[in-house]
Amino acid sequence: MTSAEIRQSFLKFFEERGHTIVPSSPVVPYDDPTLLFTNAGMNQFKDVFLGTGRRPYKRAADTQKCIRVSGKHNDLEEVGRDTYHHTFFEMLGNWSFGDYYKKEAIEWGWELLTKVWGLPKSRLWATVYKDDDEAEELWKKVTDINPGHVLRFGEKDNFWEMGETGPCGPCSEIHIDLTPNGNATADLVNAGRPDLMEIWNLVFIQYDRDASGKLTPLPAKHVDTGMGFERMCAVLQRKKSNYDTDVFTPLLNAISEIANRQYTGKLESETDVAFRVIADHVRALTFAIADGALPSNEGRGYVLRRLLRRAARFARSLDLHEPCIYRLVPTIVETMGQVFPEVKEKQEHIQKVIKGEEEGFNATLDRGLEIFEQVAAKAQKSGSKRISGEDSFKLYDTYGFPLDLTQLLAREKGLSVDEAGFNNLLEAQRERSREAGKGTGTQVGSKVVAKGAQVSHSEFTGYDTLEDEGTIVQLVDEYLILDRTPFYGESGGQVGDTGILKVVQKLVRITDTQRDGTLIIHKADHVSEDFLGQKAIAQVEKERRLAIMRNHTATHLVHAALRKILGTHVHQAGSLVAPDHLRFDFAHFSKVSEEELRDIEALVNEKINERITLTHYRDIPFEEAKKMGALMFFGDKYGERVNVVEFGDFSREFCGGTHVTSTAEIGYFKLRSEGSVASGVRRIEAVTDQFALELLKLQEKSFLDRLDFAVVLLEDLTKLNDELRSISKGSSVRITPSFTPYEKRLDELKSSKQSSLLDSKNLRERFENRSVQARRLEDLILELTELRKGLEKELTKFRVSMAALKLDELINHAIRLNGIRLVAAKVQAGTMDELKSLGDTLRTKLGSGVGVLGAIVDDKVALVCVVTDDLLSSQKLNAGQVVGSVAKLVGGGGGGRPHMATAGGKDVQKLDEALQQTESIVKSLLHH
Numbered sequence: 001m002t003s004a005e006i007r008q009s010f011l012k013f014f015e016e017r018g019h020t021i022v023p024s025s026p027v028v029p030y031d032d033p034t035l036l037f038t039n040a041g042m043n044q045f046k047d048v049f050l051g052t053g054r055r056p057y058k059r060a061a062d063t064q065k066c067i068r069v070s071g072k073h074n075d076l077e078e079v080g081r082d083t084y085h086h087t088f089f090e091m092l093g094n095w096s097f098g099d100y101y102k103k104e105a106i107e108w109g110w111e112l113l114t115k116v117w118g119l120p121k122s123r124l125w126a127t128v129y130k131d132d133d134e135a136e137e138l139w140k141k142v143t144d145i146n147p148g149h150v151l152r153f154g155e156k157d158n159f160w161e162m163g164e165t166g167p168c169g170p171c172s173e174i175h176i177d178l179t180p181n182g183n184a185t186a187d188l189v190n191a192g193r194p195d196l197m198e199i200w201n202l203v204f205i206q207y208d209r210d211a212s213g214k215l216t217p218l219p220a221k222h223v224d225t226g227m228g229f230e231r232m233c234a235v236l237q238r239k240k241s242n243y244d245t246d247v248f249t250p251l252l253n254a255i256s257e258i259a260n261r262q263y264t265g266k267l268e269s270e271t272d273v274a275f276r277v278i279a280d281h282v283r284a285l286t287f288a289i290a291d292g293a294l295p296s297n298e299g300r301g302y303v304l305r306r307l308l309r310r311a312a313r314f315a316r317s318l319d320l321h322e323p324c325i326y327r328l329v330p331t332i333v334e335t336m337g338q339v340f341p342e343v344k345e346k347q348e349h350i351q352k353v354i355k356g357e358e359e360g361f362n363a364t365l366d367r368g369l370e371i372f373e374q375v376a377a378k379a380q381k382s383g384s385k386r387i388s389g390e391d392s393f394k395l396y397d398t399y400g401f402p403l404d405l406t407q408l409l410a411r412e413k414g415l416s417v418d419e420a421g422f423n424n425l426l427e428a429q430r431e432r433s434r435e436a437g438k439g440t441g442t443q444v445g446s447k448v449v450a451k452g453a454q455v456s457h458s459e460f461t462g463y464d465t466l467e468d469e470g471t472i473v474q475l476v477d478e479y480l481i482l483d484r485t486p487f488y489g490e491s492g493g494q495v496g497d498t499g500i501l502k503v504v505q506k507l508v509r510i511t512d513t514q515r516d517g518t519l520i521i522h523k524a525d526h527v528s529e530d531f532l533g534q535k536a537i538a539q540v541e542k543e544r545r546l547a548i549m550r551n552h553t554a555t556h557l558v559h560a561a562l563r564k565i566l567g568t569h570v571h572q573a574g575s576l577v578a579p580d581h582l583r584f585d586f587a588h589f590s591k592v593s594e595e596e597l598r599d600i601e602a603l604v605n606e607k608i609n610e611r612i613t614l615t616h617y618r619d620i621p622f623e624e625a626k627k628m629g630a631l632m633f634f635g636d637k638y639g640e641r642v643n644v645v646e647f648g649d650f651s652r653e654f655c656g657g658t659h660v661t662s663t664a665e666i667g668y669f670k671l672r673s674e675g676s677v678a679s680g681v682r683r684i685e686a687v688t689d690q691f692a693l694e695l696l697k698l699q700e701k702s703f704l705d706r707l708d709f710a711v712v713l714l715e716d717l718t719k720l721n722d723e724l725r726s727i728s729k730g731s732s733v734r735i736t737p738s739f740t741p742y743e744k745r746l747d748e749l750k751s752s753k754q755s756s757l758l759d760s761k762n763l764r765e766r767f768e769n770r771s772v773q774a775r776r777l778e779d780l781i782l783e784l785t786e787l788r789k790g791l792e793k794e795l796t797k798f799r800v801s802m803a804a805l806k807l808d809e810l811i812n813h814a815i816r817l818n819g820i821r822l823v824a825a826k827v828q829a830g831t832m833d834e835l836k837s838l839g840d841t842l843r844t845k846l847g848s849g850v851g852v853l854g855a856i857v858d859d860k861v862a863l864v865c866v867v868t869d870d871l872l873s874s875q876k877l878n879a880g881q882v883v884g885s886v887a888k889l890v891g892g893g894g895g896g897r898p899h900m901a902t903a904g905g906k907d908v909q910k911l912d913e914a915l916q917q918t919e920s921i922v923k924s925l926l927h928h
Contacts (some may be wrong), residue, residue: 040226041062065340123178125184174202281310459484497510749780
């Protein structure tokens with residue numbers, strides 16, 4: 001059987017037994033802050049096991065995308081060095097939610113393995129929990145397994161727990177004997193051997209563990225199973241390694257083609273280890289990025305960066321020094337895109353992310369490897385055979401080496417790494433940011449649930465009304481819950497509502513609203529115990545909510561506009577919908593050009609002007625919404641029934657937020673900024689309606705300030721031109737004949753200052769007209785600035801040439817000191833650069849000597865000293881010493897290179913006197 005046939009066979013088997021086939025949840029569990037990645041098939045049903053959620057079916061089956069690279073389930077070190085550990089894998093599973101139990105789970109498991117897939121019964125072993133008499137008896141009663149192949153184990157191997165507290169229960173694992181003769185003994189079971197391997201785990205969730213450790217039977221018992229897809233493919237395809245199955249062979253062939261090397265499948269071969277590591281890691285990267293994660297220095301992003309850099313390091317061992325991992329993504333798309341279409345949809349984005357990371361890491365890898373060699377040599381020389389925490393952290397912090405990469409390199413040299421020391425330094429660096437990602441709603445919700453919430457669901461009525469009556473059913477500190485409320489709890493990027501609660505003839509201010517699952521939690525500025533059980537009138541702050549709704553709808557229009565103008569690879573990577581502005585993060589790998597931004601803004605405003613009516617599909621089946629072509633929003637959790645927000649044919653998205661009934665209500669949309677927030681992620685900020693008017697006022701002030709600057713700039717140009725005309729006296733110096741065209745353009749712009757656009761009724765017209773004028777003004781300022789540069793350059797050239805003519809006269813009258821010429825004179829120079837240019841010319845003409853020139857520049861003394869090359873060695877003269885001594889006489893200082901140095905001073909009245917003292921200063925230095 002091919003891997004595709006095995007997967008389909010599993011799903012078909014359970015579908016025929018009344019199971020609903022559900023799609024895999026994203027490998028990035030945005031709705032569960034306790035997990036970096038989805039690491040088991042049960043993750044998407046966690047709320048059912050906790051009793052806070054429900055599904056419209058009682059039986060389910062799926063293939064779930066999983067990543068295990070951190071915490072309890074960290075298989076990273078084994079990946080590539082054995083035949084069956086992976087960072088990314090599929091988990092086949094079937095579930096019963098209070099329906100069938102141990103008998104059916106065991107019976108069907110045996111039937112699928114032995115009758116459908118034909119595994120030899122003599123090679124199968126079953127383990128049960130040490131106290132689970134029921135499971136052991138069922139194995140012997142409903143299957144024909146060898147009774148001696150049913151073994152009991154303790155909690156470590158055969159008791160499953162979701163966490164320290166909560167749902168838990170015994171499990172029954174199925175193992176297969178892969179020894180050559182199929183004659184393994186009981187002592188090999190659960191011994192961690194690849195030739196007697198676990199292939200399926202049947203978990204029986206029947207208890208609830210409290211904080212004291214006490215187990216209480218659950219009112220409903222559940223079944224949760226998990227089968228490693230890659231391992232099962234190896235078993236059914238009779239391969240000794242998962243990497244020898246058709247799950248991996250296309251990838252290994254692609255690596256072979258890129259590296260021009262053959263994969264032999266040998267465990268001990270470092271070349272083959274590199275093949276396996278790269279093949280495994282690119283799968284994890286591809287699926288994580290497809291589901292919205294991105295490499296970074298925090299959380300799951302750091303895990304991805306570790307994987308990518310680890311793969312890049314192994315690629316180096318195959319002599320692949322250029323980015324190559326991204327080139328494997330098409331192979332994954334080809335082999336898995338039919339089952340997981342998201343990798344096909346996001347292929348271009350995935351490749352760009354991986355390639356960008358490879359390029360970034362390659363830039364520092366070589367230098368990092370050099371530093372590692374130095375660190376390793378130091379450890380070996382000291383005799384400790386251990387790389388310190390400080391050195392390993394430096395490699396991480398400066399050169400991007402994850403700890404496991406340093407450990408990998410260290411092992412190759414027979415060294416260990418001070419992991420504890422590294423972790424202490426890492427913890428100190430990341431302490432402040434660690435708390436930043438915790439959601440208020442989750443924390444509050446946990447607090448409420450911990451104190452015994454009276455309801456598990458709050459009815460939200462705020463789509464249709466901003467005022468409603470509900471009963472206060474829970475009070476915890478400053479938080480309260482109503483059984484029904486029009487207040488929107490923060491979620492999906494939309495901030496929570498504020499407003500008033502009328503209860504027991506009192507007015508209570510609601511300062512925030514959060515959501516945790518299906519609970520809507522209100523934060524009040526005053527809570528009284530006598531509120532509990534009372535009826536309350538909830539009134540949402542109307543104008544604030546309306547502003548939020550305008551911005552939320554605008555966010556949907558922005559998303560659609562971005563995809564239309566930049567490409568369908570664009571997808572949301574985060575958002576904030578507040579009353580005063582909106583923020584939208586999206587995946588895109590280059591700066592959005594000014595022209596593209598104008599097109600995006602224009603398209604959104606075009607849709608606003610079209611007055612498109614909202615179509616709001618509420619509580620419809622998830623599959624129906626998908627068939628409609630609705631886009632999913634980043635970070636949102638979707639149940640079996642969802643809401644879809646549609647604005648004509650332009651925008652159709654899954655969304656539980658609140659929206660205006662027509663795009664016309666947005667008024668006007670104006671971009672405020674665009675920039676990068678992470679590798680491959682851009683951010684747009686924008687405003688609408690009256691907040692756009694506030695932005696226009698700010699832009700108006702900026703325009704008027706720039707207009708005043710242009711006036712001053714033109715005045716400066718006129719003065720420069722007049723000065724040039726007066727001193728050039730008919731020479732070939734370029735002089736601007738007239739500034740009339742510029743004055744005319746400036747007058748036209750000045751006229752708009754008199755008739756303020758703020759008086760116009762049409763906001764769009766105001767923005768567009770002022771934007772046009774602002775661009776014209778910037779063009780004018782640019783031209784005037786370039787013109788000023790040209791005139792200043794001409795003026796400088798003229799001054800230098802005029803002053804240079806006088807240098808011959810100065811040299812002819814130079815002072816003689818022991819055969820050395822000394823020129824010390826005051827000259828005309830407009831800038832220090834002009835003075836230095838004169839110094840260069842003087843040094844060339846002196847032959848052998850010292851020159852000190854002084855000038856008044858911007859009401860301060862400017863000095864330059866030059867010394868010819870022969871005196872640098874023969875007399876040990878130093879221009880810095882000379883000019884520094886002269887500068888002290890004018891209240892300043894300076895220095896520079898031996899042959900030329902500059903200085904400045906503030907006492908312009910003493911310049912002539914200081915120049916007269918130059919002779920004695922040079923004499924003293926010659927004498928010295």
